[in-house]
Amino acid sequence: DAGITQSPRYKITETGRQVTLMCHQTWSHSYMFWYRxxxxxxxxxxxxxxxxxxxxxxxxxxxxxxxxxxTENFPLTLESATxxxxxxxxxxxxxxxxxxxxxxQYFGPGTRLTVL
Amino acid sequence: AQSVxxxxxxxxxxxxxxxxxxxxxxxxxxxxxxxxxxxxxQGLQLLLKYFSGDTLVQGIKGFEAxxxxxxSSFNLRKPSVHWSDAAEYFCAVGAPTGGGNxxxxxxxxxxxxxx
Numbered sequence: 001d002a003g004i005t006q007s008p009r010y011k012i013t014e015t016g017r018q019v020t021l022m023c024h025q026t027w028s029h030s031y032m033f034w035y036r037x038x039x040x041x042x043x044x045x046x047x048x049x050x051x052x053x054x055x056x057x058x059x060x061x062x063x064x065x066x067x068x069x070x071t072e073n074f075p076l077t078l079e080s081a082t083x084x085x086x087x088x089x090x091x092x093x094x095x096x097x098x099x100x101x102x103x104x105q106y107f108g109p110g111t112r113l114t115v116l
Numbered sequence: 117a118q119s120v121x122x123x124x125x126x127x128x129x130x131x132x133x134x135x136x137x138x139x140x141x142x143x144x145x146x147x148x149x150x151x152x153x154x155x156x157x158q159g160l161q162l163l164l165k166y167f168s169g170d171t172l173v174q175g176i177k178g179f180e181a182x183x184x185x186x187x188s189s190f191n192l193r194k195p196s197v198h199w200s201d202a203a204e205y206f207c208a209v210g211a212p213t214g215g216g217n218x219x220x221x222x223x224x225x226x227x228x229x230x231x
Contacts, residue, residue: 031217042122042206042223043160050217058218090159094217105219107152107159 003027006091006108014116019078021111023091031094032074033105034058034066036087043090049074081115088112118143118209122222129197130230137192137225139181139207148210149190150219151181155203163205166190177201202229 004025013019023032030051035043035058045058047066055066063085065077074093078085089111095103119142129135141147148167152160164175171183181192190207204226208219 033218035221040223043221045218045220048218092160096217103217104150104162104165105217107161109159110157 004091004093004106004108006111008111009109010112012114012116013081015081015083017081019081019113021076021089023074023108025072025093027093028071029093030096032068033092034076035090035092036060037090038087046076083115086113086115118147118211118220120207120209120220120222122207122225124225126226126228128228128230131199132196135194135197137205139190139192139222140188141190141209142188143209146185149183150208151175151192152206152208153203154206160206197229199229199231202227
């Protein structure tokens, strides 16, 4: 089915381990985003990408790494997981900006990550 | 930089009652404004958006929002709430120039519907 998918949906890991969260979209959207959702903070942008091989930091990038070698994939890596990175992670994608305004962001179902 | 405030963390309404969720933004010019809804365990779904033009915007599921420049607000309304509207609602703001398609989200309002 077309859309935006995330894997895994649930992940438990230990402090210090490397974890990669996957995001895949089938719309060929140019923009992709990673957010984390925490109680009391809403959604905060971690990284975003305007196109393949173009990425930029968001509000809370520390401890995370992204890459975008293909338009449809935007993996997020926690190089050395910490307890403070326990969160729900959402990936989103959107088309390019247009004269009428920015394209809608479409969200994946989320990945619940627990760091012990 | 833009910011969004949703003053109400929790709101409880009775089914059939009217609803208004508040959203205030901070931005130097007219921003792009969005309302998203998140059902438990789900991702976010767009309810409606405002870019320009008519300040009263109609969305899905019977929701509407009104942009008020003088009050820097973009409140979400529904005339008659259904039990299925129980969810968390997020207001978001985007910059018309620069910043790509980035959005800044509020902290959300959790809506409970009493039967």
